[in-house]
Amino acid sequence: xxxxxxxxxxxxxxxxxxxxxxxxxxxxxxxxxxxxxxxxxxxxxxxxxxxxxxxxxxxxxxxxxxxxxxxxxxxxxxxxxxxxxxxxxxxxxxxxxxxxxxxxxxxxxxxxxxxxxxxxxxxxxxxxxxxxxxxxxxxxxxxxxxxxxxxxxxxxxxxxxxxxxxxxxxxxxxxxxxxxxxxxxxxxxxxxxxxxxxxxxxxxxxxxxxxxxxxxxxxxxxxxxxxxxxxxxxxxxxxxxxxxxxxxxxxxxxxxxxxxxxxxxxxxxxxxxxxxxxxxxxxxxxxxxxxxxxxxxxxxxxxxxxxxxxxxxxxxxxxxxxxxxxxxxxxxxxxxxxxxxxxxxxxxxxxxxxxxxxxxxxxxxxxxxxxxxxxxxxxxxxxxxxxxxxxxxxxxxxxxxxxxxxxxxxxxxxxxxxxxxxxxxxxxxxxxxxxxxxxxxxxxxxxxxxxxxxxxxxxxxxxxxxxxxxxxxxxxxxxxxxxxxxxxxxxxxxxxxxxxxxxxxxxxxxxxxxxxxxxxxxxxxxxxxxxxxxxxxxxxxxxxxxxxxxxxxxxxxxxxxxxxxxxxxxxxxxxxxxxxxxxxxxxxx
Ligand SMILES: *[C@@H]1O[C@H](CO)[C@@H](O)[C@H](O)[C@H]1NC(C)=O
Ligand SMILES: *[C@@H]1O[C@H](CO)[C@@H](O)[C@H](O)[C@H]1NC(C)=O
Ligand SMILES: *[C@@H]1O[C@H](CO)[C@@H](O)[C@H](O)[C@H]1NC(C)=O
Ligand SMILES: *[C@@H]1O[C@H](CO)[C@@H](O)[C@H](O)[C@H]1NC(C)=O
Ligand SMILES: *[C@@H]1O[C@H](CO)[C@@H](O)[C@H](O)[C@H]1NC(C)=O
Ligand SMILES: *[C@@H]1O[C@H](CO)[C@@H](O)[C@H](O)[C@H]1NC(C)=O
Ligand SMILES: *[C@@H]1O[C@H](CO)[C@@H](O)[C@H](O)[C@H]1NC(C)=O
Ligand SMILES: *[C@@H]1O[C@H](CO)[C@@H](O)[C@H](O)[C@H]1NC(C)=O
Ligand SMILES: *[C@@H]1O[C@H](CO)[C@@H](O)[C@H](O)[C@H]1NC(C)=O
Ligand SMILES: *[C@@H]1O[C@H](CO)[C@@H](O)[C@H](O)[C@H]1NC(C)=O
Ligand SMILES: *[C@@H]1O[C@H](CO)[C@@H](O)[C@H](O)[C@H]1NC(C)=O
Ligand SMILES: *[C@@H]1O[C@H](CO)[C@@H](O)[C@H](O)[C@H]1NC(C)=O
Numbered sequence: 001x002x003x004x005x006x007x008x009x010x011x012x013x014x015x016x017x018x019x020x021x022x023x024x025x026x027x028x029x030x031x032x033x034x035x036x037x038x039x040x041x042x043x044x045x046x047x048x049x050x051x052x053x054x055x056x057x058x059x060x061x062x063x064x065x066x067x068x069x070x071x072x073x074x075x076x077x078x079x080x081x082x083x084x085x086x087x088x089x090x091x092x093x094x095x096x097x098x099x100x101x102x103x104x105x106x107x108x109x110x111x112x113x114x115x116x117x118x119x120x121x122x123x124x125x126x127x128x129x130x131x132x133x134x135x136x137x138x139x140x141x142x143x144x145x146x147x148x149x150x151x152x153x154x155x156x157x158x159x160x161x162x163x164x165x166x167x168x169x170x171x172x173x174x175x176x177x178x179x180x181x182x183x184x185x186x187x188x189x190x191x192x193x194x195x196x197x198x199x200x201x202x203x204x205x206x207x208x209x210x211x212x213x214x215x216x217x218x219x220x221x222x223x224x225x226x227x228x229x230x231x232x233x234x235x236x237x238x239x240x241x242x243x244x245x246x247x248x249x250x251x252x253x254x255x256x257x258x259x260x261x262x263x264x265x266x267x268x269x270x271x272x273x274x275x276x277x278x279x280x281x282x283x284x285x286x287x288x289x290x291x292x293x294x295x296x297x298x299x300x301x302x303x304x305x306x307x308x309x310x311x312x313x314x315x316x317x318x319x320x321x322x323x324x325x326x327x328x329x330x331x332x333x334x335x336x337x338x339x340x341x342x343x344x345x346x347x348x349x350x351x352x353x354x355x356x357x358x359x360x361x362x363x364x365x366x367x368x369x370x371x372x373x374x375x376x377x378x379x380x381x382x383x384x385x386x387x388x389x390x391x392x393x394x395x396x397x398x399x400x401x402x403x404x405x406x407x408x409x410x411x412x413x414x415x416x417x418x419x420x421x422x423x424x425x426x427x428x429x430x431x432x433x434x435x436x437x438x439x440x441x442x443x444x445x446x447x448x449x450x451x452x453x454x455x456x457x458x459x460x461x462x463x464x465x466x467x468x469x470x471x472x473x474x475x476x477x478x479x480x481x482x483x484x485x486x487x488x489x490x491x492x493x494x495x496x497x498x499x500x501x502x503x504x505x506x507x508x509x510x511x512x513x514x515x516x517x518x519x520x521x522x523x524x525x526x527x528x529x530x531x532x533x534x535x536x537x538x539x540x541x542x543x544x545x546x547x548x549x550x551x552x553x554x555x556x557x558x559x560x561x562x563x564x565x566x567x568x569x570x571x572x573x574x575x576x577x578x579x580x581x582x583x584x585x586x587x588x589x
Contacts (some may be wrong), residue, residue, distance in 0.1 A: 002514075006279055006364045006509060009193060009293070012214075015105065015247060015359070017175055018427075019114050022076050022184075022185070022199070023102070023103065023104075024057050024059075024078070024079060024102040024103065024451060025057055027079065027100075027184075028048035028055050028056065028057040028079035028081075028100070029055055029467070030053050030054065030055050033055045033057070033079075033081055033083070033183065034050045034185070035182075036179055036181075036182035036183040037050060037178075037179060037182075038175065038178040038179070040176075042067045042173075042348065043171075043175065043178065044085055044086070044088075044396075045088045046087065046171060046174075046175060047084050047086045047087070047088055048083060048085045048175065049084045049085060049086065050080065050083075050139065051433045052082070052083055052084035052095075053082070053083045054081065054082045054083075055079055055080070055096075056080045056201055057079055058076075058077065058078050058079070058080055059077045060075040060076075060077065060129070060311045061075060061077070061125070061555055062075055062076075063076070063123075063128065063129075065504055071115070074283060075509070076102075076105075076125075076128045076130070077105075077372075078099050078100060078101050078102070078128060078257050078356070079098075079099070079100040079101075079102075079119045080097070080098075080099060080100065080126070081097070081098040081099075081179075082095060082096065082097050082098075082576075083096050083098075083099060083196055084096070084207050085171075085175065090159075092140050092159070093140065094137060094138060094139065094140040094163075094168065094171070094203070095137070095138040096123045096135055096136070096137050096175060097111075097135060097136045097137075097139070098132055098133060098134070098139075098176055098179065099124040099125045099127065099128060099133065100129055100133045100134070100180065100184075101127070101131055101132070101133065101184060101225075101228050103184055103268070105131045105449050106130060106131055106132075106184055106382065107130065108133030108186060108191070108193060108339055108520075109127065109130055109132035109133070109191060109192065109194070109285060109450050110131070110132055110135075110173065110177050110190055110192050110193075110194045110195070110351050111127030111129070111130055111134040111191045111195045111196075111197070112126075112128055112169060112172070112194075112196045112197070112198075112209070112519075113126035113127075113134065113137065113151060113171055113196075113208055114169075114196065114197065114198020114199070114201070114202025114203070114204050114205040115198065115201060115202050116198075116199065116200045116201050116503070117144065117146075117200070117262045118139060118144040118145040118147075118201065118319075119144050119145070119201075120136075120139055120145070120164065120168055120169060120205060121136040121137065121169070121198075121205075122554060124136040126197070127195075127567075128280075128461065130195075130522065131551075132193075132519060133176065133180040133193065134176075135171065135172050135173070135175075135176040137169065137171070137172040139160070139163040139164055139168035140159070140163055140168065141160050141163070141335055144198060145160065145164040146391060146395065147254060148164075148173060149161070149292075149395045149396060149397060150395060150401045152401065153399060153400050153401050154399045154400075155399070156399060156563035160247060160540040161427070161430050162429070162430055163374060164430075164431075165190070165208060165427075165429075165430030165431050165495055166205075166209065166211070166212040166213070166430070166433070167206035167212075167434070169205055169208065169209055170208075170212055170213035170216065173194065173209070173213065173216050174213070174216060174412075174491050174499075177192050177194060177216070177528040179327060180192055182376075184349040185307040185339045190401070191230065193218050193219070193522075193525055193526060194216055194217050194219075195217070195218065195219045195220070195221070195518065195521060195522075196209050196217055196219070196220040196221065196222075196523075197220075197221040197517065197521075198221075198222065198223065198519060199222075199224055199461065200223070200224055200225075200226050200431075200458075200502065200503050201226045202222075202223070203222040203223045203224050203225030203226060203227070203459075203503075204222065204224065204225045204229070204431075204433045206220050206228040206267045207222055207227050207433050207434075207467075207566065208319065208433050209447065209532065210222075210299050210438055210440075210441045210586030211270040211433065211435040211438065211447060212435075212439060212494060212576070214275060214439075214440030214442075214444060214446060215443065215444050216438075216442030216449065217362070217445070217446055218445065218446055218525045219448075219521040219522070219524065219525040220441075220445050220447070220448050220449075220450075221448075221449045221450075221451075221517045221518065221521055221560070222266050222448065222449070222450050223450075223451050223452065223462070223503055224245065224451075224452045224453060224456050224458075224459045224503050225433075225436055225450070225452075225459065225463075225464065225467075226504055227398065227432070227433040227463075227467065228286065228433070228460050228463060228466075228467070228589075229423065229427055229428075229431035229432050229433060230239075230355060230419075230421075230422075230423030230424040230427060230431075230432060230434060230457060230586070231357075231358045231418045231420050231424070231463075231588065232463065233389055233392035233396070233398075233422065233423070234389055234392060234393065234416050234419045234420045235349060235388030235389070235416075235420075235460075236308060236386045236388040236390075236392070236458075237369075237385070237386060237390065237393065237405075237408070237411070237440060238345070238348075238349045238358065238369070238389075238413075238416060239345050239367065239369035239370035239386070240369065240383060240385055240389070240408060241408060241411060241412065241415075241416060242344050242370075242384060242547065243341060243370060243372075243383060244347055244383065244408050244411075245412070246337065246340060246341055246344070248337040248338070248340070248341055248371060249336075249372045249380070249381045249382055249383060250335075250337070250338045250341060250370065250381065251295050251330045251381050252299070252327075252330070252371050252372060252381070253298070253299035253329070253332075253373070254297055254334055254335065254338045255338065255341075255342065255367040255370055255371075256293050256297070256299065256366070257292070257297035257334055258289065258294060258334060258338060258339065258342050259364065259365070259366055259367065259508065260508070261291075261292045261295060261334075261510060262277075262283065262289070262292070262363055262364045263275070263278050263288060263364050263509060265274065265283075265287050265291070266279070266280070266282070266283035266286075266287050266363065269282040269283060269286060269287075269494065269562055270282065270498075270557060270558060270559055271558050271559035271565075272559035272562050272564075272565075272585065273562070274510070274511075274562075275509055275510050275541055275542070276313060276339075276394075276498050276499040276509045276510065276511040277363070277364040277454070277455065277498070277499060277509065278498035278499065278511070278557045278559070279366075279557065279558070279573070280362035280364055280455065280578060281554060281556065281570075281573035281574075281576045283362075283363040283364055284346070284362070284575065285446070285485055285540025285572060285573070285576055287363060289339050289343050289346075290336075290339055290344055292337050292339060293333075293334055293335065293336055294333050294334060295318075295334045296331075296332070296333045296334075297330065297331070297332060297333065297334060298330065298331045299329065299330040299331045300329055301326070301327060301328050302326075302327050302404050304379065304394075311446060314522075314537070318446035326374070326376070327374045327480035328374065329440070333369075337476070338346055341370065342367065343406075345360060345361070345369075345370060346360045346363060347419070348360035348579070349413060349416060349583075350413060350414055350415055350583070351583045352412065352413060352418050353489050354416050354581045354587070355583035356579055356580060356581055356583060357413070357417045357420060357581060357583035357584070358420070358460075358581065359462040359463060359466065359579045360460060360462070360520050360528060361455075361456065361457055361460045361461070362454055362455055362456075362460070362461050364399075364499075364509070365455040365456065365501075366455070366457040366501070366508070367457070367538075368457040368458060369386050369388075369389075369457075369458075371384055371402050372384050376540055382390050383408065385404060385405050385407075385542075386424065388458075389405075390403075390404040391403050391404055392404035392423070393405050393419055396423055396426075396431075396535070397419045397422055397423050398426070403569065409439060415546075417583050418583075420584075421584060421586075424584070424586065425586070432524055434467055434588075434589040435589070436468065436470040436471045436473075436474040436567070436589045437474055437475070438471060438475060438492075438534045439475070440489055440494075442475070444490065445491075447491050447520055447524050447525055448491070448492040448493070448532065449489065449493060449517055449524075449531065450464060450492065450493065450494045451470070451493070451494070451495045451496070451497055451514055451517070451550075452494070452495075452496055452497065452499060453497045453499075453500025453501050453502060454496045454499060454500060454505070455499055455500060455501055455504070455506055455509060456500070456501060456502045456503075457501060457502060458502040459502060461496060462579065463492060464479055465494070465496075465553065465577045465578075466472045466494075466578075466589075467577060467589060468488075468494045470521075470589040471492065472485065472488050473486045474589075475487070475488070476488070482542035483582045489530070489532075489552065490530070493531060493534075493536040493552045493553070494535075494552070494553040495510065495514070495533075495550045495551070495552060495553065496550070496553060497512065497513060497514065497536060498511045498548075498550070498557060498581055499512075500512075500513055501534070504569075505539050505540075509537070510538065510540040510541025510542070510543070510544070511538065512536035512537060512539075512546070512547075512548040512550065513536050513537065513538075514535060514550065515537050516535065517534070518534050520535060531552075532551055533549035533551060534549070534550040534552070535547060535549065535550075536548050536549075536550050548565065549565070551567035552567070554569065554574050555567035556568055556569075556570050556573050556574075559563070578585070580581055
């Protein structure tokens with residue numbers, strides 16, 4: 001529906017100078033952009049305000065490094081456009097920003113890069129490297145979404161919820177593609193290849209586009225998606241509640257030592273000693289955490305607490321209060337209590353009557369959510385409520401406009417599950433972002449590369465595996481396991497990244513990280529080259545510079561002779577990634 005309206009709109013506007021005869025200077029003017037805007041009535045519900053247009057040609061512009069992209073020293077000529085629109089019948093104003101490359105470098109592509117934390121996106125220049133037009137949206141509210149959830153206590157702003165959930169990006173893309181087509185004078189029957197790339201909430205945003213605007217995108221690259229929002233965000237409190245229940249608040253160094261010992265013990269299980277646990281499943285199946293009890297640890301005194309790679313890091317970095325802590329030297333031995341805590345965190349969240357509510361991080365991941373704070377008045381380590389979970393509990397579940405829970409008094413495993421259940425229902429059509437029926441996207445020929453660091457300590461890696469399985473079974477109800485994997489392989493592939501942390505490499509494991517995902521995706525979409533493996537490069541350590549071909553799930557990597565890696569099928573390993581959430585009566589996709 002949207003597609004055909006857009007095409008009609010573009011056709012009416014195509015009577016403009018041919019791109020071959022245009023320069024950035026002639027195209028990048030307010031009047032030229034105004035003439036290229038889709039008219040009111042052509043995009044249902046979107047009324048563009050021509051008088052709001054700004055257009056400035058930028059020459060030799062340099063780009064800042066974005067999430068997941070490295071510094072690019074190339075300079076670019078582009079048109080910087082801003083334009084506002086309103087929703088029909090509402091008095092709202094949404095500001096869009098577009099970066100259009102010079103007509104000589106435009107490649108008939110549109111590119112969207114996602115944001116992170118509670119920000120939808122920050123830069124519209126991500127497409128320049130691919131000759132693609134791209135855009136950003138302010139979603140109609142000022143600042144990050146977590147500052148725009150509530151109008152006041154008890155009063156959710158539903159428009160903002162939907163805009164952040166999926167609508168703002170979809171509208172930005174729809175308007176952007178129509179504008180692109182008319183701006184460059186692309187003929188109405190020519191395709192504008194449309195790509196999305198993002199990690200963390202940017203990964204969730206990517207899935208929101210696949211699920212809701214499937215007809216608009218050709219290639220979507222999603223990393224470590226912070227989707228299944230209700231479970232994902234409340235789960236940030238699981239480690240805290242286990243600490244409280246066990247009444248054990250470990251010195252951070254003790255948990256770090258358990259992680260280091262786990263990495264050391266499990267490194268070789270994948271057939272190669274390289275400091276990387278490429279098979280966290282074999283680690284889970286074979287390593288006994290109890291073997292770490294009694295090992296000594298030492299961490300020097302430090303003047304700030306570790307911020308890690310957690311979802312929500314942006315926010316915490318701006319909060320001076322967390323960085324002022326002074327922690328004394330920590331010298332001790334791993335305790336049975338510390339191991340019991342680690343063990344329970346690695347089993348995941350269960351209700352008091354033993355039903356599974358959520359899945360854990362993988363063995364050898366950092367215990368970021370279990371980090372404690374040093375209290376100098378008692379010379380002990382105390383609970384540090386994770387604000388990623390605390391803020392979600394207050395603002396999104398309790399609907400109280402405060403930034404964090406003030407305590408975990410009376411908060412049990414069952415409370416966490418109640419909160420998850422409340423949020424799952426309330427946000428089922430917005431933030432949850434786990435609709436498993438991707439028929440529109442698939443039938444329009446869309447392709448997905450989904451990747452996830454195997455030692456992500458913020459968004460559990462198994463969370464991606466669970467959604468993959470939801471899509472696999474919902475999309476192929478009539479097929480057996482192998483056949484459904486094969487059917488998915490044609491258009492949706494999941495790659496786990498050995499050793500990697502949350503949307504980045506891991507300081508504790510010198511593993512590979514995918515660096516050329518867009519090139520791989522363009523080759524898949526435009527040239528039909530299916531990525532049977534994912535190109536990734538080792539950034540540091542003994543094997544720095546090595547290219548690895550990451551295995552496509554459910555195949556798992558196994559090395560022989562330290563040099564050759566094969567992707568193998570291992571049922572016991574796959575089973576170790578599989579969870580049933582019987583603590584909920586509704587299906588959890
Ligand atoms: C190119 O632009 C010039 C000057 O505006 C115009 O006279 C000419 O007809 C254009 N040529 C094409 C092929 O559009
Ligand atoms: C489209 O609608 C908006 C908002 O109602 C209005 O400001 C704008 O002038 C309209 N555009 C045109 C070309 O009439
Ligand atoms: C951009 O850089 C090129 C090469 O350095 C130079 O020739 C050109 O004049 C620059 N353009 C502008 C508008 O500054
Ligand atoms: C585009 O212009 C807007 C408004 O002047 C500005 O805020 C933004 O930083 C510019 N973006 C780029 C990529 O130049
Ligand atoms: C919202 O509720 C919290 C907790 O009861 C309270 O501290 C705060 O003042 C309230 N805010 C408003 C704007 O009423
Ligand atoms: C864990 O290993 C890292 C190096 O990989 C080291 O920097 C850190 O100090 C170790 N932590 C502990 C507690 O031994
Ligand atoms: C680890 O030790 C605890 C306490 O002795 C025991 O209950 C638990 O079964 C042990 N776990 C394993 C996997 O051996
Ligand atoms: C953090 O410190 C800076 C500099 O002292 C100050 O400007 C800023 O307001 C502080 N931020 C918060 C959240 O307290
Ligand atoms: C840690 O404590 C042990 C036992 O008390 C002591 O032998 C060792 O020197 C201490 N290590 C450091 C680095 O202080
Ligand atoms: C959240 O609030 C708790 C209780 O006030 C506090 O201990 C904790 O440090 C806060 N967390 C953050 C990240 O601000
Ligand atoms: C916890 O529960 C007890 C008993 O119901 C109640 O008295 C107390 O106020 C509660 N504490 C909080 C912080 O809600
Ligand atoms: C992987 O990417 C690297 C870096 O761009 C490139 O040199 C290499 O040819 C690629 N390998 C494959 C198999 O695509």
